Amino acid sequence: MAKARRGGKRSRSPSTPPEGGGPREHWRADGQAKTRFPSQDEANRSALQLRLEESADLDPYRCGFCGGWHLGNRRD
Numbered sequence: 001m002a003k004a005r006r007g008g009k010r011s012r013s014p015s016t017p018p019e020g021g022g023p024r025e026h027w028r029a030d031g032q033a034k035t036r037f038p039s040q041d042e043a044n045r046s047a048l049q050l051r052l053e054e055s056a057d058l059d060p061y062r063c064g065f066c067g068g069w070h071l072g073n074r075r076d
Helices: 040-054
Strands: 058-062 071-075
Touching: 040 058, 040 071
Parallel strands: none
Antiparallel strands: 058 071
């Protein structure tokens, strides 16, 4: 069963990547837009919830494409 979106309301953003694929910071590997959080605080809360519920180790980052916040794999 597919998971529902992760964490709160989703802001509007293009649903398919532009020609040439677009920046990876905004698009998932399957070509869909990543969940956009309007603030760093909301992205942090979602990341914490995913750590507690699914042991997911994700970090929030500011997207240069849409200006919102997304979650991505932790970079050490």
